[in-house]
Amino acid sequence: MKKILIVFGTRPEAIKMAPLVKKLYKEVDFNTKVCVTAQHREMLDQVLAFFKITPDYDLDLMKKNQTLNQLSAKILSTIDSVLEDYKPDLVLVHGDTTTSSMVALASFHKNIKVGHVEAGLRTYNKSAPFPEEINRQITGRLADFHFAPTKQSQVNLVKEKVDINNIVVTGNTVIDALFWGVKHINLDRKDIIEIKDFLWKDKKLIVVTGHRRESFGDKFYDFCSALKTLSERNDVQIIYPVHLNPNVQEVVYKTLKNAKNVILIPPLDYEAFIWLLNQSYMIITDSGGVQEEAPSLKKPVLVTREVTEREEAVKQGTVKLVGTNKIKILKYANLLLDDESFYNSMAAKKNPYGDGKASAIIIDFLKHNF
Missing domain, CATH: 3.40.50.2000 (Glycogen Phosphorylase B;)
Structure with missing residues (x-):
């Protein structure tokens, strides 16, 4: 059985990874654990509570007014113990955060494969959005599997010499989360x-x-x-x-x-x-x-x-x-x-980011390619 570690640290990451976590928990082919860096704390905890997800590892790294460099150093130095304890076969990160880029780098240093959810978004302007654009590009260079939300994201990755066989167009997991969330709102x-x-x-x-x-x-x-x-x-x-x-x-x-x-x-x-x-x-x-x-x-x-x-x-x-x-x-x-x-x-336009089935497509890809 393959071991998957899902790592995220901010509210947006938690929202977008939550439906994938919930589906992976039900899969007999994978043993899945969750690690949060808590790059955000209170806002992250609210999302975890709503989706009923309890992390297996909590690095609790949020500190008031810490710099991006301080946060990056903390993530790199503390994620090692998690990787050594769980020994995952694959680490899944999301999008464009400091957590994503630093965890991908730490995993690369330990020869652990990385899957990038919401891969391939680009402005090619390193200052906008800041620091997210560079975080995405760094994570994209380190990832082994790229879960692109749209065809354009796939095109961006192919232009950057990513093997098209390691890219799958999934739609965006945020739509999965939205559809689940709307059904479970407590009025x-x-x-x-x-x-x-x-x-x-x-x-x-x-x-x-x-x-x-x-x-x-x-x-x-x-x-x-x-x-x-x-x-x-x-x-x-x-x-x-x-x-x-x-x-x-x-x-x-x-x-x-x-x-x-x-x-x-x-x-x-x-x-x-x-x-x-x-x-x-x-x-x-x-x-x-x-x-x-x-x-x-x-x-x-x-x-x-x-x-x-x-x-x-x-x-x-x-x-x-x-x-x-x-x-x-x-x-x-x-x-x-x-x-x-x-x-x-x-x-009235159709949503270009999918129909709420992104998590299922990601899991199907992993079953057949990992």
């Missing part, structure tokens, strides 16, 4: 009930998130200024779960605390957040996962980034890249609010 939760109490039924709900490092500073002020202007419309309500990063908190509360029709709330856990997304009319975000989830909920997305590694969504028309440019954000937000045909042209 009697206190935070969901509280949000229901301040939702205005006669207004169009805009859900906002923003936290990207490359937008900090003047760009983030422009983004918030656009939201403030947008909030002056009488037909909208903006709900913004504000990221805990001080660079985000300071600007958001300074600009939007007293803005008309804006409600600022603490970050939501995954269960409450996907419920809120489902209530929205439209979404303004710099999140990669939301770009993938929203089309399955039939919600148009304005992406406040200059470039995105989710090119398929842009080409399909389910998202619109607007950056942090105030004029551009307002132009397309007002179009979505005022022009029903434009709204439908985005909301």
